[in-house]
Amino acid sequence: NSPPCCGRWIGYVAVSSDETSKSLGRRDIVITFRGTVTNSEWIANLMSSLTPARLDPHNQRPDVKVESGFLTLYTSEETSIKFGLESCREQLLSEVSRLLNKYKNEEVSITMAGHSMGSALAVLLAYDIAELGLNRRVNNKEVVPVSVFSFGGPRVGNSGFKQRCEELGVKVLRIVNVNDPITKMPGVLFNENFRVFGGLLNGGGNNSYEHVGVELVLDFFNMQNPSCVHDLETYISLLRSPKEEEQEEENGRIIRKNNSGGDFINRAMEFFCSNAQSLNMFPRRNQGSNRVRYLSQSQN
Numbered sequence: 001n002s003p004p005c006c007g008r009w010i011g012y013v014a015v016s017s018d019e020t021s022k023s024l025g026r027r028d029i030v031i032t033f034r035g036t037v038t039n040s041e042w043i044a045n046l047m048s049s050l051t052p053a054r055l056d057p058h059n060q061r062p063d064v065k066v067e068s069g070f071l072t073l074y075t076s077e078e079t080s081i082k083f084g085l086e087s088c089r090e091q092l093l094s095e096v097s098r099l100l101n102k103y104k105n106e107e108v109s110i111t112m113a114g115h116s117m118g119s120a121l122a123v124l125l126a127y128d129i130a131e132l133g134l135n136r137r138v139n140n141k142e143v144v145p146v147s148v149f150s151f152g153g154p155r156v157g158n159s160g161f162k163q164r165c166e167e168l169g170v171k172v173l174r175i176v177n178v179n180d181p182i183t184k185m186p187g188v189l190f191n192e193n194f195r196v197f198g199g200l201l202n203g204g205g206n207n208s209y210e211h212v213g214v215e216l217v218l219d220f221f222n223m224q225n226p227s228c229v230h231d232l233e234t235y236i237s238l239l240r241s242p243k244e245e246e247q248e249e250e251n252g253r254i255i256r257k258n259n260s261g262g263d264f265i266n267r268a269m270e271f272f273c274s275n276a277q278s279l280n281m282f283p284r285r286n287q288g289s290n291r292v293r294y295l296s297q298s299q300n
Contacts, residue, residue, distance in 0.1 A: 010034050011118065013095050015103075026107040029099050031092065031125065033118030035152075035232065048186040050158055050207060053124075055089075056131045063206055064164050066157040067186055070120045092125055097134060100144065109145045110135060115232045116182055119153025123172060123212060127161070130168035147171040148213070151235050154185045155209040162210045172213025175239065179221045179229040 011033040021027045050065040077087045086094075100108060110129065114122035126148045129135055135144035146169070153174060165172070176183040186209055218238050222228045 013092070015099060026109050027103045029096065029108065029110045031112045031122070033114035033121045035116030035118050053157070053161065055128050061164065063160040064157065065206070066124065066161055067120070070117070070124060070156060074121055074124045088121065089128065093128065093134065096129060100134065104137070109147070111147050111149070113149040113151070114153065115151040116153065116230065119150035120156045122148045122150065123153070123156045126170045126172070127165050127168070130170050131164070143169060145171070148173070150174045150213070151232055152176065152180050152182055152230050154182055155211050157210070158206055158208060159210045160206055162212045165212050173216060174211060174213050175216045175218065175235055177218045177220055177229050177235065179219065182230055
């Protein structure tokens, strides 16, 4: 039997073909992670304590904290097998370094995607790559864009983690369903929405959870199949063909009909692949909020 929170994980690394790279205008390295499957992963998901990430040996930044279970899954080696594997972190950093060196004479981007627990691992990897400076070239002047597509993902770290990701230029698009409980965890009480209250009772904002990045909000529910609220296939199908788009304005709320998700996909790709550093370039973000809304009617 494997110990709790061992480093078992699954995903894959892919590289865009020459034809696709020509179309994109760059070579894209894609890393994806699946959601929770094993018992040890469920245990890790239920952990809610924050712990310093300390992924950079030269500057451990104790104020940058992440959920302890996710960090354990990311950094633990598979010691229960005779010929154990290296940790998720060691394998991926090694492969990313190899690919960046292989395509050192090309324009490159790094894109991560994950569902549920996998989105937390994707965000951790993106932060790790940027914190270690693996995405910096030519005397640290050229920066390879690092971005994450998170589907139904939980919170990963505290305000210090969020701030550091923004400083490093890590871009995260969180696709969430308002009815999905996983996206509200951990930090159900002490989070970015209750910063003042949480700070009084929880030792300051540095000990409360905060989401990272821009939020794309979906709204779907099926009484006959409640589990659909966290289903990846439902997330993706709604993105492909959202029924309505809601955009908040200063003088109220506007509902726009939209029968195609293609425009969103194109804008999202432009957002992540550009070299702009400001989140203000995202054309559909609500004023005063990192939030975009696509709505679908509930089914009975």
